[in-house]
Amino acid sequence: MACEHDFAVIGGGLVGGAIAYGLARLGRRVCLYDEGDVAHRASRGNFGLVWVQGKGQGLAPYGSWTQRSVRRFAEFAALLREDTGIDVALEQPGGFHLCLSAAELAHRVDQLTRLVAQPGFEGYAFDVLDRAALAPRLPGLGPQVVGATYCRLDGHLNPLRLFRALHAAFLERGGTYRPNARVETITRRGGAFALRTATGRVEAGQVVLAAGLGNATLAPQAGLTATVRPQRGMIVVLERVRRFLEYPLATLRQTDEGTVLIGDSQEEVGFDETLATAVLATLASRAVQVFPFLRDARVNRTWAALRVMSPDGFPIYEQSASAPGAFVATCHSGVTLAAAHALELAPRIAAGELGADLSAFSSERLDVPKAA
Amino acid sequence: MTLPAACDVVVVGAGPGGLAAAVECARDGAATVILDEQAGPGGQIYRGITTTPMQKREVLGADYWHGAPLVAALRSSAATYVPRASAFAVTRADGGGFEVGVAGDGAAALMRAGHVILATGALERPFPIPGWTLPGVITAGAAQILLKSAGLVPEAPVVLAGTGPLLYLVAAQFARVGAAVDCLLDTTPPGRLREAFPHAAAFLTSPYVAKGVALLRQARASTRIVRGVERLEAIGGQRLTSVRYTVAGRATEIPVRALLLHQGVVPDINLSNAIGCHHRWDDAQRCFAPVVDAWGATSVAGITIAGDGAGIAGAQAAEARGTLAGLHALAALGRIDSGERDARAANAQAHVARWTRGRAFVDALYRPADAFRLPQGDTVVCRCEEITAQQVIATAKQGCPGPNQMKSFLRCGMGPCQGRLCGLTVTELIARERGIAPADVGYYRLRFPVKPITLGELASLPQTTESTQAVVRMKAH
Amino acid sequence: MYRRLPDAAAGARAVMVTIDGQAFAARDGDTVAATLLAAGYDACRTTPVTSAPRGPYCLMGVCFDCLAVIDGRPNQQTCLIPVRAGMRIERQQGAAAFGPAAASAPDSR
Numbered sequence: 029m030a031c032e033h034d035f036a037v038i039g040g041g042l043v044g045g046a047i048a049y050g051l052a053r054l055g056r057r058v059c060l061y062d063e064g065d066v067a068h069r070a071s072r073g074n075f076g077l078v079w080v081q082g083k084g085q086g087l088a089p090y091g092s093w094t095q096r097s098v099r100r101f102a103e104f105a106a107l108l109r110e111d112t113g114i115d116v117a118l119e120q121p122g123g124f125h126l127c128l129s130a131a132e133l134a135h136r137v138d139q140l141t142r143l144v145a146q147p148g149f150e151g152y153a154f155d156v157l158d159r160a161a162l163a164p165r166l167p168g169l170g171p172q173v174v175g176a177t178y179c180r181l182d183g184h185l186n187p188l189r190l191f192r193a194l195h196a197a198f199l200e201r202g203g204t205y206r207p208n209a210r211v212e213t214i215t216r217r218g219g220a221f222a223l224r225t226a227t228g229r230v231e232a233g234q235v236v237l238a239a240g241l242g243n244a245t246l247a248p249q250a251g252l253t254a255t256v257r258p259q260r261g262m263i264v265v266l267e268r269v270r271r272f273l274e275y276p277l278a279t280l281r282q283t284d285e286g287t288v289l290i291g292d293s294q295e296e297v298g299f300d301e302t303l304a305t306a307v308l309a310t311l312a313s314r315a316v317q318v319f320p321f322l323r324d325a326r327v328n329r330t331w332a333a334l335r336v337m338s339p340d341g342f343p344i345y346e347q348s349a350s351a352p353g354a355f356v357a358t359c360h361s362g363v364t365l366a367a368a369h370a371l372e373l374a375p376r377i378a379a380g381e382l383g384a385d386l387s388a389f390s391s392e393r394l395d396v397p398k399a400a
Numbered sequence: 401m402t403l404p405a406a407c408d409v410v411v412v413g414a415g416p417g418g419l420a421a422a423v424e425c426a427r428d429g430a431a432t433v434i435l436d437e438q439a440g441p442g443g444q445i446y447r448g449i450t451t452t453p454m455q456k457r458e459v460l461g462a463d464y465w466h467g468a469p470l471v472a473a474l475r476s477s478a479a480t481y482v483p484r485a486s487a488f489a490v491t492r493a494d495g496g497g498f499e500v501g502v503a504g505d506g507a508a509a510l511m512r513a514g515h516v517i518l519a520t521g522a523l524e525r526p527f528p529i530p531g532w533t534l535p536g537v538i539t540a541g542a543a544q545i546l547l548k549s550a551g552l553v554p555e556a557p558v559v560l561a562g563t564g565p566l567l568y569l570v571a572a573q574f575a576r577v578g579a580a581v582d583c584l585l586d587t588t589p590p591g592r593l594r595e596a597f598p599h600a601a602a603f604l605t606s607p608y609v610a611k612g613v614a615l616l617r618q619a620r621a622s623t624r625i626v627r628g629v630e631r632l633e634a635i636g637g638q639r640l641t642s643v644r645y646t647v648a649g650r651a652t653e654i655p656v657r658a659l660l661l662h663q664g665v666v667p668d669i670n671l672s673n674a675i676g677c678h679h680r681w682d683d684a685q686r687c688f689a690p691v692v693d694a695w696g697a698t699s700v701a702g703i704t705i706a707g708d709g710a711g712i713a714g715a716q717a718a719e720a721r722g723t724l725a726g727l728h729a730l731a732a733l734g735r736i737d738s739g740e741r742d743a744r745a746a747n748a749q750a751h752v753a754r755w756t757r758g759r760a761f762v763d764a765l766y767r768p769a770d771a772f773r774l775p776q777g778d779t780v781v782c783r784c785e786e787i788t789a790q791q792v793i794a795t796a797k798q799g800c801p802g803p804n805q806m807k808s809f810l811r812c813g814m815g816p817c818q819g820r821l822c823g824l825t826v827t828e829l830i831a832r833e834r835g836i837a838p839a840d841v842g843y844y845r846l847r848f849p850v851k852p853i854t855l856g857e858l859a860s861l862p863q864t865t866e867s868t869q870a871v872v873r874m875k876a877h
Numbered sequence: 878m879y880r881r882l883p884d885a886a887a888g889a890r891a892v893m894v895t896i897d898g899q900a901f902a903a904r905d906g907d908t909v910a911a912t913l914l915a916a917g918y919d920a921c922r923t924t925p926v927t928s929a930p931r932g933p934y935c936l937m938g939v940c941f942d943c944l945a946v947i948d949g950r951p952n953q954q955t956c957l958i959p960v961r962a963g964m965r966i967e968r969q970q971g972a973a974a975f976g977p978a979a980a981s982a983p984d985s986r
Contacts, residue, residue, distance in 0.1 A: 065802025270978035306867035321976025323856030453885035535919035535932035542936035551885020
């Protein structure tokens with residue numbers, strides 16, 4: 029099964045989908061390769077935050093990259109809507125990171141202060157609110173909430189709708205989608221790339237590796253590095269409830285449909301996607317502290333998904349030196365960075381040059397031991 | 401809810417499979433707990449058997465009252481019966497055995513169990529016709545439950561519709577109490593008898609033939625049967641007002657107050673699926689069922705299934721399979737050796753053989769027609785999220801590979817019923833659209849909780865130091 | 878639109894409840910769903926997505942269409958809950974409302 033395409037994008041999640049859409053928008057012929065129906069699929073476990081505050085400690089360019097994506101998100105959402113009719117329900121009213129003790133709040137403020145003070149960091153304002161200031165914005169807030177930090181740039185959207193919109197928009201722009209076609213090997217063939225997939229051999233002029241955890245084994249085949257590991261995160265989802273929350277919180281948000289998502293946990297357990305009741309209990313217990321009236325709301329379902337984590341938690345964007353035309357893109361904030369991936373990264377991939385400002389995200393940084 | 405902290409065997413469900421399993425385990429002195437979502441034992445087939453106001457035996461019939469001694473056996477056993485308690489999760493416990501999450505009466509708790517027997521039984525196959533979500537449309541099984549548990553019958557005009565022996569039973573039962581239905585719209589497609597014929601020999605020498613013949617005769621005497629119904633539509637605004645049915649291309653519309661739908665039952669696989677047991681597509685019964693051996697053992701060691709939850713075979717077979725599951729659990733726990741297990745199983749095994757004989761004929765005869773399993777247009781497929789057939793089909797056409805991706809795209813299957821009323825429809829619609837077998841399409845991947853639990857109840861479950869550390873309070877994203 | 882058979886009416890113990898504020902004599906032993914049907918309510922709620930009317934469908938706890946508000950708690954599966962003296966049963970409009978949302982007037986959201 030030959031496939032005459034300029035680009036093969038490997039991985040049909042939010043990262044691959046956004047890049048593929050961006051390339052298709054530029055008129056490139058793109059084929060998007062995806063696994064089957066049952067897969068690790070980090071993109072089915074997204075929380076939905078479009079989030080700035082707190083990001084970039086240790087890598088100032090990440091703060092800038094995140095802000096750039098967030099600034100262009102409204103434009104991006106409008107493009108998707110224009111192409112597909114799908115509204116991803118983007119809301120950017122600013123977001124809160126709640127703290128349940130004075131120590132927590134002090135630590136948080138300290139953390140953000142140090143963050144924006146980093147050399148080269150593109151600063152932004154954040155507010156520190158005490159309980160009295162919070163209460164009118166978050167009715168029904170539990171007595172244990174001591175305060176919060178608020179950043180006007182933060183927001184959220186419907187991640188499943190984003191996922192669907194990316195796929196639909198990609199097709200609308202002439203892209204080819206191949207599901208059930210897990211890519212097993214990549215080899216260079218002349219100036220192009222040959223892929224062996226679950227359904228046969230294909231060729232493409234250039235390849236973009238956006239296969240999440242699968243990048244770890246695929247990247248070396250294209251002269252790239254993607255040392256990523258799984259990190260389990262769990263989400264508790266409540267039934268639809270009448271609207272009570274107008275802002276996203278770092279660990280709790282009410283969707284446009286009325287359901288409530290509660291996160292956020294991090295566990296290093298390898299490729300284990302099973303649920304741990306204790307973790308769910310902890311997530312639930314914190315949520316009940318934040319909004320005690322949610323005690324009687326019903327848990328509709330729970331998710332465990334595997335985040336795609338690089339060693340320092342920051343994205344890896346790189347172009348292969350030994351195999352020109354091969355790119356890798358991996359991150360664990362596929363929602364927040366979707367706009368940047370489609371509108372900034374894709375054009376650079378199309379031009380064959382990632383640019384100096386993205387050099388901070390090459391895997392070379394991971395070889396350098398970090399200064400204490 | 402009074403729940404022991406630990407037990408040897410937990411049985412989930414108190415229908416014939418669960419009752420028999422619990423009795424067998426308790427008889428041996430194993431600490432046995434039987435969890436029942438309902439307020440009283442009997443499952444659905446023997447629903448309300450300890451409290452029914454319909455005490456005259458001939459009303460509900462001998463098959464129903466067969467459940468009474470089974471419930472009595474549970475009562476006199478040492479098993480702990482916990483009513484109004486739902487098992488919402490089953491996970492492996494550190495150090496062996498399982499942790500069962502149980503919710504009931506506003507509380508939740510974890511119980512340790514050495515062995516788990518799932519006896520969650522069956523539920524009605526989805527019957528997606530236009531208007532099936534209107535108030536006034538209920539399942540035939542639901543009508544039976546109202547009769548058995550509350551002595552309530554729908555006001556005339558009442559119409560039964562679908563395919564399968566339950567329709568005839570309900571028609572007969574209603575006639576016995578002076579509430580005969582106006583007609584029975586039989587959607588059994590023509591030619592089914594011919595298709596079922598290869599299994600006729602087994603059927604003719606099974607206990608089902610006499611029952612079947614008698615039932616059919618009673619049904620014919622109880623109501624008007626309209627055969628060869630090709631299309632059905634429930635019509636109404638705020639509630640059901642009429643039913644339109646089509647026979648040989650001609651449509652007729654009749655006023656109704658209640659429409660009772662039934663086209664067979666299918667295993668309730670949500671708990672076995674969430675646990676991670678392997679399932680297979682049963683092409684004869686057009687549904688997914690857990691993969692089990694002759695004892696009911698699943699692909700997950702320590703999890704055994706008793707009764708219709710492992711594959712539809714009826715109440716009598718369920719009871720016998722419950723006994724086998726109980727014996728298997730006892731052997732797995734080392735309380736009896738395999739020799740004793742086999743010796744004690746002989747009777748039950750003979751029962752299973754007797755009561756599964758002839759099922760293939762019944763399954764083939766009453767397999768629902770494609771038209772009623774594969775809806776079109778505006779017909780609601782996912783009742784919870786109100787997703788239509790047209791939406792599912794359009795999304796499948798866009799290349800959506802399976803039901804889990806479909807769920808992400810459309811939200812179908814994301815409602816509280818967790819796909820119980822839409823899963824099979826979605827799988828079959830995708831299969832037809834992609835031109836592949838349902839077995840290759842697969843089914844929703846379920847996760848705990850498989851039954852409702854509130855956030856407060858979840859929060860009340862035990863936490864650990866690890867779980868606290870995992871829930872990061874302050875981090876750089 | 879359901880009627881009680883004589884065998885069930887005889888010897889039945891009445892349990893006083895309210896349905897949407899109106900007093901109703903329920904039958905001891907009935908579920909709340911059966912009570913609503915016996916009282917003449919085919920629909921117990923409207924859906925959150927389209928405000929469509931829904932009533933009990935399966936009566937065995939799997940369809941989640943029989944949801945209503947019981948003693949102020951929304952989204953209760955009425956087919957699984959036995960009726961009790963003094964119980965306040967209300968038909969549910971749309972999504973469940975908790976906390977600040979419960980205080981405001983019901984809307985169609």
